[in-house]
Amino acid sequence: MLARLQLEEREVSDVVSKLSRIVAFVDQLQAAPVDDVLPMAHPLNASQRLRPDRVTESIDREAIQANAPAVQDGFYLVPKVIE
Amino acid sequence: MAGDALHARTLTELARGLEAAEFTAVELTEHLLGRIAATGGALNAFITVTADEALAAAAEADRERAAGRARPLSGLPIVHKDLFCTKGVLTTCGSRMLASFVSPYDATVVARLREAGAVMLGKTNMDEFAMGSSNETSWFGPVRNPWDAARSPGGSSGGTAAAVAARVVPAGTGTDTGGSIRQPAALTGTVGLKPTYGRVSRFGMVAFASSLDQAGVITRSAEDAALLLGVMAGFDEKDSTSLDHPVPDYRAALGRGVEGLRIGIVRQHFDAGLDPACAAEVRAALGALEDEGAVLMEVDLPHIDLSVPTYYVVAPAECSSNLSRFDGVRFGHRADDPKDLLDLYCRSRGEGFGAEVKRRIMTGTYVLSAGYYDAYYLRAQKVRQLISRDFLDAFAKVDVIAGPTTPTPAFALGEKTEDPITMYLNDIYTIGANLAGLPGISVPCGRAGGLPVGLHLVGPHFGEETLLAAAHRYQQLTDWHRACPEAYA
Numbered sequence: 001m002l003a004r005l006q007l008e009e010r011e012v013s014d015v016v017s018k019l020s021r022i023v024a025f026v027d028q029l030q031a032a033p034v035d036d037v038l039p040m041a042h043p044l045n046a047s048q049r050l051r052p053d054r055v056t057e058s059i060d061r062e063a064i065q066a067n068a069p070a071v072q073d074g075f076y077l078v079p080k081v082i083e
Numbered sequence: 084m085a086g087d088a089l090h091a092r093t094l095t096e097l098a099r100g101l102e103a104a105e106f107t108a109v110e111l112t113e114h115l116l117g118r119i120a121a122t123g124g125a126l127n128a129f130i131t132v133t134a135d136e137a138l139a140a141a142a143e144a145d146r147e148r149a150a151g152r153a154r155p156l157s158g159l160p161i162v163h164k165d166l167f168c169t170k171g172v173l174t175t176c177g178s179r180m181l182a183s184f185v186s187p188y189d190a191t192v193v194a195r196l197r198e199a200g201a202v203m204l205g206k207t208n209m210d211e212f213a214m215g216s217s218n219e220t221s222w223f224g225p226v227r228n229p230w231d232a233a234r235s236p237g238g239s240s241g242g243t244a245a246a247v248a249a250r251v252v253p254a255g256t257g258t259d260t261g262g263s264i265r266q267p268a269a270l271t272g273t274v275g276l277k278p279t280y281g282r283v284s285r286f287g288m289v290a291f292a293s294s295l296d297q298a299g300v301i302t303r304s305a306e307d308a309a310l311l312l313g314v315m316a317g318f319d320e321k322d323s324t325s326l327d328h329p330v331p332d333y334r335a336a337l338g339r340g341v342e343g344l345r346i347g348i349v350r351q352h353f354d355a356g357l358d359p360a361c362a363a364e365v366r367a368a369l370g371a372l373e374d375e376g377a378v379l380m381e382v383d384l385p386h387i388d389l390s391v392p393t394y395y396v397v398a399p400a401e402c403s404s405n406l407s408r409f410d411g412v413r414f415g416h417r418a419d420d421p422k423d424l425l426d427l428y429c430r431s432r433g434e435g436f437g438a439e440v441k442r443r444i445m446t447g448t449y450v451l452s453a454g455y456y457d458a459y460y461l462r463a464q465k466v467r468q469l470i471s472r473d474f475l476d477a478f479a480k481v482d483v484i485a486g487p488t489t490p491t492p493a494f495a496l497g498e499k500t501e502d503p504i505t506m507y508l509n510d511i512y513t514i515g516a517n518l519a520g521l522p523g524i525s526v527p528c529g530r531a532g533g534l535p536v537g538l539h540l541v542g543p544h545f546g547e548e549t550l551l552a553a554a555h556r557y558q559q560l561t562d563w564h565r566a567c568p569e570a571y572a
Contacts, residue, residue, distance in 0.1 A: 025395065034465035
C-alpha cells in the first residue's frame with residue numbers, strides 16, 4: 001500500500017467508513033471557483049530561502065544512534081534485503 | 084516563604100517576586116513540582132516531569148541573580164508541549180512511535196527560552212503528532228479539563244492548556260496548525276497566542292503540516308504572552324521558512340489600548356453552528372471593547388466556509404509526507420521479527436501510529452496520488468489562496484477580525500471520537516488564520532454552562548502587537564482570566 005501502513009483486520013471497516021466521510025466532506029472543494037487562481041504553497045506567498053550547501057554543525061553519531069532500534073558498528077540493521 | 088498561592092501568580096507577577104527576593108527560584112520550582120505531583124493523576128497533563136533538571140536550573144538562576152546577572156526570564160517556570168525537541172529528555176509527540184525517543188538536540192524555541200533563563204518543569208501531553216482537537220488521540224491517554232474532569236481540554240496542546248488553567252504552571256508552549264493553541268485555550272479559560280507563520284522558528288518541532296505549523300504560548304494573561312513571544316520570536320537560520328522581520332517590544336505595545344481600533348465581525352462566525360450562550364458572551368466582550376473606543380464593523384470573508392475542507396486536504400497531504408520518515412529503521416518504534424523490509428515498514432508504522440494519524444496519512448496519500456492530485460491537493464491550494472485573499476482584503480478595512488474561538492464550550496470526552504467531521508468542525512473559526520498564516524489569540528471572555536468561552540482575535544501578518552494590546556485592554560476591564568477552576572483553587 002502507498003502509505004506503508006499495515007492495518008489490523010478489526011481496524012479496516014472503521015477506516016473505510018471514516019475515510020469515505022472525510023473524502024465526501026472535502027469534495028465540497030469541487031464547486032469552488034478556482035480558475036486563474038495560483039496555488040498557495042507558503043501562507044505569505046514567500047519563496048523558499050536557500051543557503052550555501054555547507055556543513056554548519058554535526059551531532060555525535062552515538063547520540064543519534066542511541067535512538068535506533070538496532071545498530072551495529074555505526075550501521076543501522078534491517079532485515080536482509082538482497083538474497 | 085510566600086507560599087500562599089505562588090502558583091496563582093502570573094509569570095509577570097512571579098518575575099516581580101523573584102526580583103524583590105520575595106522567594107527564590109528554587110522555592111518556586113519546588114512549589115510547582117509539588118503542584119504537578121499533586122494534580123498529575125487527575126489531569127494527565129504531563130508526559131515527562133523534569134524535576135532534577137528544573138531544580139538545577141533554578142539553583143543556577145538564583146546564583147546568577149545573586150551575582151547581579153539575572154536574565155530576562157531567570158528562574159521563571161515553563162513547560163513545553165511534547166513535540167518540541169529537548170536535548171537529553173524524552174520527546175514523544177504523544178505517540179507510541181516516539182515513546183522512547185530522547186532528542187539529541189534542542190528546538191530553537193526551547194533553546195531561546197532556556198538561554199533567557201526559563202526553567203523547564205516538564206513536557207506536556209498532546210494529541211498524537213498534534214492531530215486532534217480533544218487530546219484523546221494521545222498514546223498516553225486523554226488530558227482532563229480542570230473545569231470538569233469528564234470534559235476534554237481541547238487539543239492538540241491540551242496538556243499545556245490544562246496545566247496553565249489548573250494553576251499548576253503559569254505558562255507553557257504549544258503549537259497551532261489548525262487551532263491547536265487557541266482552541267484548548269478557549270476551552271480551559273486561558274490565553275492562547277498563535278503568532279504569524281514564520282514569526283517563531285519551527286526548528287526542532289516535530290513536523291505535522293509544515294506550511295501551517297506555528298509555535299506559540301498558552302498563558303493566563305496577554306501580558307505574559309507578550310513577555311514570552313519577545314524571547315521566542317525572530318529569524319532562525321535553521322528554519323527555511325523563518326521570516327527575517329524585526330522583533331518589536333511586545334510588552335511596550337500593551338498600553339496602546341483599543342481607542343479607534345477597527346474590529347471586523349464576520350457574519351458566518353455567528354451563524355447557526357454557534358452555541359447561543361457562547362455567542363452572547365462573545366457579543367458582550369465585543370461590546371466592552373466598543374465602550375473603550377473600538378469601532379465594530381461587518382467584514383466579508385466569502386470563501387471562509389471552505390476553510391475546513393481545504394485544511395483537511397492540505398494538512399493530511401503535508402502530514403503524509405512528513406511522517407514518511409518514521410520507518411522503524413533509524414529511530415522510533417520497530418515491530419518485532421520483521422520478515423522483510425516491507426514488513427518492517429508496514430508493521431512498525433501500523434503499530435506505532437494511532438487511528439487518527441493513520442487516517443490522516445491515508446487521506447494525504449490519497450489526495451496526493453497521481454489520479455487525484457489536481458482534483459484535491461492542487462485545488463485545495465488554490466482555494467487556500469482565495470481564503471487568504473479574502474483576509475487581506477478585509478484587513479484593508481479593519482485592524483483585527485473578532486469572533487468566537489470555538490462553536491461550543493468544552494465537550495465531553497468520547498463525545499466526538501466517533502465522527503471525525505464533527506471533531507474537525509471544532510476548528511471552524513480558527514483554521515482560516517493558519518491557512519492565511521495570520522496571527523490569532525484566544526482570550527477568556529465569559530462562561531457558558533459554567534465552562535469557559537474564548538474571544539478570538541485575528542490580525543494581519545505581524546500584527547501581534549495589536550492583538551496583544553487589545554487582549555490586554557480587555558483583561559484590564561474583566562477578570563475572567565483570574566477565575567480558577569474550583570478543584571484547583
